[in-house]
Amino acid sequence: MTCTEAYKEHIEYTFNAFCRVVIRYAAINAWRDRSRRRQKEISLEYLTEEKFYPLGTTDEYFEAPYEEYPITVCGQTVILTNGELAAALLSLPEKNREIIFLYFFGHYTQQEIGEMYGRCRSATGYQIRRTLRLLQREMEVLSHGKSEPFTL
Structure with missing residues (x-):
């Protein structure tokens, strides 16, 4: 069975539409993941300036000679x-x-x-x-x- 030119064009448009949908939803998911991550993140400036947390810690194991x-x-x-x-x-x-x-x-x-x-x-x-x-x-x-x- 041979494919007509119109059928080949229909397949190409369908595939392109499918790709656009997949890319669109992938972009939406990436945007949602990034916004969720930003909501959970705490900036380093917030930790160091406002709360005065030390940037390093020491363990008693290393302190005691x-x-x-x-x-x-x-x-x-x-x-x-x-x-x-x-x-x-x-x-x-x-x-x-x-x-x-x-x-x-x-x-x-x-x-x-x-x-x-x-x-x-x-x-x-x-x-x-x-x-x-x-x-x-x-x-x-x-x-x-x-x-x-x-x-x-």
Whole structure:
């Protein structure tokens, strides 16, 4: 079926009318949204000049200075902000403290730490895991206020 020239023109006018309606209602919706938003907005000048609100706030977390707990390991001082962690680290044997310091603060590999202490990599990894378990137990004891000794 072939389309006549008049039919093609009718389709074009219908499509144009549809597009005009869609664009008109989109513009009306945009105008309504903008006016609703303006009704809810409060100007910055109103907040700062008339009400004298401060432009910034501070949190007590940042105002209070941290308590610092310095610990010396391997001739270097590490400053911790957690008192329980500092106390738990100080309760560990010196060798365990050194291994933890080298691994977590010195960023040495297990292989390098093992070479320093004359052990293989797997033995050093076991020592690190064991020391972390000891540290966890000690922190649990300190947080619960118990004075039970722990064993290896």
